[in-house]
Amino acid sequence: MVNRRDILKTCVVAASVTGCSTPTARNSKSSDAGNWTKFRYDRRNTGHNPHADGPSQDPQLNWSYKTGNDVWGSPVVADGTVYVGSYDHHLYAISTETGEKKWEFQAADRIDGTPAVVDDTVYFGSFDKSIYALDASTGEKRWEHPTDGLIRSSPTVVDGTLYIGTHCYYAECNAYSRESLSTVGYVYALDTKTGSRVWRYETKDEILSSPAAISGNVYIGSSDGKIYAIDHLTGDLNWSFQTGGSVYGTPAVVGETLYTTSNNGRVYALNPDTGDRMWTFLTNASILTSSPAVHDGVVYVGGGGFSNDNFDGGNSRIFAISTDRGDEIWSRDVPGEVIGSSPAIADNTIYFASNNFTDDSSADPGIFSYTDSGTESWAYTVDDSEYFTDGAGFGSSPVVVNDTLYAGSADSRIYSFT
Secondary structure, three states: OHHHHHHOOOOOOOOOOOOOOOOOOOOOOOOOOOOEOOOOOOOOOOOOOOOOOOOOOOOOOEEEEEEEOOOOOOOOOEEEEEEEEEOOOOEEEEOOOOOOOOEEEEOOOOOOOOOOOEEEEEEEOOOOOOOEEEOHHHHHHHHHHOOOOOOOOOEEEEEEEEEEOOOOOOHHHHHHHHOOOOOOEEEEEEEEEOOEEEEEEOOOOOOOOOOEEEEEEEEEEOOOOEEEEEEEEOOEEEEEEEEEOOOOOOEEEEEEEEEEOOOOEEEEEEEOOOOOEEEEEOOOOOOOOOOOOOEOEEEEEEEEOOOOOOOOOOOOOEEEEEEOOEEEEEEEEEEEEEEEOOOOOOOOOOEOOOOOOOOOOOOOOOEEEEEEOOOOOEEEEOOOOOOOOOOOOOOOOOOEOOOOEEEEOOOEEEEEOO
């Protein structure tokens, strides 16, 4: 059976709108202090929490909670609760203070994406091909919407509508499924109260990317190599841009620019109104599935699979790129074979994680903290010889709330550090 290592080796990995112009998300707590309620923090997917401090040096482990299988999706935090999915088919609600489970919900298959929490409801997708809405306090199911494909994308919820990508058929997904999988992808828009479909847009390949939703558009990437801008009301295409490689990461829209990665090793800056290219940055990564994080004129992105004989960091690298011209500000070699997770930013500090997908790497993966000037603040590494199933380390993207960092791990745990 093909596993997570195989999907990374073949560069097929996961990583999860507004009103008529630019309305504010109704009752969304994603921008409130003490919360990080969706993948990449907000509907623009900036990856930046302006209210958080984060652990600045020598982090201490507060607690860890062990699930029944790998945790590759990212946690979210809302009102004192961590919500996270696991390959054991469960979504967990865990106390931020104690690390004790509040409730769990069992889907029919693994959960690889990141949930979103809005208006006391938790939304997420599963490999069982369904999109779920649960009561955030009790875990009781409010509705379930079936689709035709495995779901790795993470939802974005704005003004009563949920947007998410579906379908995964390459490598791990195809081997994992007992039936033939569709080779097209879809973007769904669902009514958050009822789960009924508002519209569905078809792309030419699977969608592992997650949507940004701003200025009347839903922006999302596809394995067909394109970034799509879809009208949030009608589901009609406004524009698309061909990157030249599969887009597994999630686009970020900051100011007047859309930033995206492509698995051809490039980072792109596009005009979000027209799709015109503003600049391109070449990382030379053979695995570039990380989503960009953007703050204060800098794009941060991590990659792996560098072919450099003198590279001693385990084949991963983190980049800081100027938003204005796409010039490299700094880059750093990082232990671990790949940075599959996406960076988080808090208090001018960048947090990210690495993992190994083979058991013969000489560098131990972990979670890392860098200042915005490129100086390492701290590192929490794991000895991958202690466990190795489908991989080792952290493929889950870290999130930072107040002074605490949360991340999921291939050792089946969710961790809390301060």
